[in-house]
Amino acid sequence: EAEVAQSPRYKITEKSQAVAFWCDPISGHATLYWYRQILGQGPELLVQFQDESVVDDSQLPKDRFSAERLKGVDSTLKIQPAELGDSAMYLCASSHGQGAFGYTFGSGTRLTVV
């Protein structure tokens, strides 16, 4: 079964350092999503890509977060500088373009900022 690949699985970083997460969606999936899930809460959308274009980044803290999907395939989410409140699970998901049918999540990256 096709999977969404994410790395690293876990990341511990110090406050004010830079951190990056990588996601490789299911082959052929045009739409890619980054979600953040704080412990005890539901996932919240940070950014949505359609191919290489950003469709929605309204909830992305742009002063410190950036995301790119240069060739419309894999994607990188970066945080610089990291803050204590950024500790969370960062989830990547992809769909063939129609979120109406749900989408598949990767295994996530658990970020701890110390």
Next chain:
Amino acid sequence: QKEVEQNSGPLSVPEGAIASLNCTYSDRGSQSFFWYRQYSGKSPELIMSIYSNGDKEDGRFTAQLNKASQYVSLLIRDSQPSDSATYLCAVNKAGNKLVFGAGTILRVKS
């Protein structure tokens, strides 16, 4: 008001019982509804989707949708300890993105 609301629980049921999980949503224009299961420390896994009013059954799971009441539910029959997890309700919004509730913790006791 949150777009998708769920009782955080925990909901505790004995093994073999029916677990009933509920969700309400605010956007009357929503057309697609999903239930995800999330084990502790893992990512969400899609278990059910529903698009039309009424019931949809898949094995031990039944999703129920009432658009007039803006209400979605998930029933788990013959609950097993392995069903213990957080259940996330998600609603599709314009622009093909899912909005999630905070989840309900289910505990099935053997």
